[in-house]
Amino acid sequence: MKNIITTHQLVFTLFAVVISCLSPVYATSNNDAVSGIDQKIEQVLTEQQLDGIVWAMVESDRNVTGAQGVSDAQSQKAMTELHKMYVGSVTKAVLAVGVLRLITEQKLSLDTRVSEMLPSLEINNPWSKTHPITVRHLLTHTSGLDDIRLHQLLTTQTDPDMPLELAFRDSSTLDVRNQPGRRFSYSNMGFTLLGMVIEKVAAERYEDYLLDQVLKPLKMHHSSFHFVDEHDPMLAIGHYENQVRQTPVSTVLRPAGQFVTTAPDMAKFLRFLLTEEHDTKSNFIAPQLLSLMSTPQETESTKHGLKIGQGLILSGRDRHDAMGACRPGSAYGYNAYLCIFPEHNKAYFWAVNTDNESANLDKLNQLFIEQLDLEPAELVEPEALPVQNPEIEGVYVLAPNKMVHFALPDLMFHSVYLSQNGGQLTVQSLQAKDRVLLPLGDGIYRDITRRTPSHVIYEARGEQYLTDGFKTYSKISIVKFTFYWVSLSVGLLSFVYLLLIGLYKLIRLKTSQNRALVLPVINFIAFAVPIYLLSQQHYLQLGDKTLASLSLFVCSALLPLSVLTAAVLLIRQRTFKDSKYHVFALLMFLQWYCVMFYWDFMPIALWKI
Structure with missing residues (x-):
């Protein structure tokens, strides 16, 4: 349908122009200050391919x-x-002002318990007796809740007038993964709860x-x-x-x-x-x-x-x-x-x-x-004699990561490695350039590109942590970290091996032995169906229950069954000695699947993620 501009819309637009001209703006875009940056802004728009x-x-x-x-x-x-x-x-900044307005009117407080305000919601907080979630925690993103779920972000099942509580229909959505108040962990769900708190108080x-x-x-x-x-x-x-x-x-x-x-x-x-x-x-x-x-x-x-x-x-x-x-x-x-x-x-x-x-x-x-010609912040100089501390070196993983269902990928691909040279730290990752941190004393560091303290390393509950105030990483055993990478590598190699051998068996189905390998390879090939269906639907449907997401769930749920069945059939054959490598590959693939199942990554149910 064409966008038809009605008479009242035109009147509203003219009214908006008049009001804007009368509003108390101290200068407009027609002054010398603005003309001085017009060209610079236009250059950035062109360089970064931005429309307006x-x-x-x-x-x-x-x-x-x-x-x-x-x-x-x-x-x-x-x-x-x-x-x-x-x-x-x-x-969030404007909504937060609304919450503080309610607190100013003494209709709410920073320490109001969210569970008492919203008793109909099932907030699964293991620390509820000693550390309940409060309004303060929601405002400061320290509630311990996840950021967002895929089915909340990418969905067409929305209505601008739908009740806010419908966002939390899945009982596991409001699982608290970190003690409230302990760390910053960005949460869109937390601010949705604030919207519900406003509605509760304001009626x-x-x-x-x-x-x-x-x-x-x-x-x-x-x-x-x-x-x-x-x-x-x-x-x-x-x-x-x-x-x-x-x-x-x-x-x-x-x-x-x-x-x-x-x-x-x-x-x-x-x-x-x-x-x-x-x-x-x-x-x-x-x-x-x-x-x-x-x-x-x-x-x-x-x-x-x-x-x-x-x-x-x-x-x-x-x-x-x-x-x-x-x-x-x-x-x-x-x-x-x-x-x-x-x-x-x-x-x-x-x-x-x-x-x-x-x-x-x-x-x-x-x-x-x-x-704006701002004066630079005061530069905090590093210590003259930095102290070497080998205990802080190693691999650090997000604690917590933003979405529980992606904890395993984040552990493997968004971890950082901390190395030390004369007290100076280098933070290395797969996702960004190396960061150099200069020691300021007492475990505090400054990113070499910053002027003020930017990181702190500390120990709590027997674990080592690195944080910049927004992302927190905990040190992980190198053995444990290596295990996950070995599991992934072996699993991928096994997948390639089984796919190639299975395709060969499938082509020569009438004459070949070890036909049991056909089962997992058919399962592998079946993934082409959800992949094709996903490519044909709008990306906003990714978190919806569609034919594409349902077929993806079925294919991923059948994987362990087809792989295990193939392994059992091969073991029971008289020619087991000839197929032992096939069995080993099946078991190695199965261990990889089990690891992903443990981390709630398999089977893939996009409408729950």
Whole structure:
């Protein structure tokens, strides 16, 4: 169907333009300050293959907004600062203000227990008696909950008006994997619970409460937590690589990332976060709460001396020599970033309507930080005489990783190796360039590309940990780590061997012996069906129960049965001596499957992951 712009939509658009012109913006995109960066922004858009951008900069005496590129690659309409953008997890910063508003009104507290607020949900917390999940834990991503499940992220079974509790229909979804309060572990599910807490306290939809109690008071009249589709003429359309359009999609965990806004509105939000005067005069948010806006809570990393991490609204970030409080965000076809620098009374925000995996979006952060002319953070020098500590060397794995079902792949492919040279550490991984850490004393280190302490190594409960305040790694036995790699290697080699030999047996079925190998090879070949079906469906259906996902589950569930049956048949044959290598290959493949089953990776049920 064509997008038909109705009369009331046109009137709304004109009204939005008038209101934007009248709103208290200290400067607009037509001034010298903006023209100085227009060319730089356009260059970044071209280099990183981004379609369009809206942005805002806030300084002590002015707000500056602007836009570049196109709002829709298909129509080639120019982007304007009045265009609305989905901003992904930047949503969390605005929603957090709404939660702090409730706390300021004493309708809630940071220490309110979530299980008491939401008794209908089954939160599986082994530490519930001594460490229940609180509102503070949800705000600071220290609840111990998973980030997100595949069936919550990639699904077409969504409705913008569906009750939030339907996101947690699977009883295992809310398994607490880490003691609440101990470590930062990013959780979209946690912020969805916050949306439910708001609804419980306010007795209305969280979208409506935040509109009335946050957006309207801050005069963010063109922003919304409600779902906005492509029929809104002021919505910039999202894109992927090569200008592939992505129309807006409602999400299951919508409190964690469903928010549309404009550059002028975000300038007002940045101004609110920076201006202490506003807070004390209106008592909109209690000053003691805003003082914890980017201050990490009592996690293990802070207790061991690292002072960066997630606060109640934003997280401390050391980027391009500047220390700020920031929040990144991404949505289907969009990316965004917000950063404030309270000491300098400056801030910036940008949003692009492109989700290009090969783009280096940090180029935009560097550009705006340079444009704000921030004073560099104080450089913390390393110790003069670093101490060698061989105990900290070795392999470290994520503890916890973001999604429980991917714990095994993360253990093997997202682990890091820590080596030491004269007290200086090198962090090596398969996924990124080596990091060099300089010792500052007491187990604290500074990344050579940063100016402030960035990592800490500590011991707790007899285990060694490495953390940057956001990702925590625990040291793993090299024997255990090697076992998983040997298991994978042997399993893959066995798969190739069985596939080749099995295909040969299948071709010569009438004359060959050891025909039992035909069983697993037919199972292997059967995977072509779900692979083909998956390639034919939309990627958003990956977490749905479809013919593709059901056939994938069946094929993966039958694997151990077909392999074990083949092994038994070969062992029972009189010619077992001739087939012992086949049996060994079958058993080696089976051990690999058992390891994946132990880690809940097999059989593959995408609608549960």
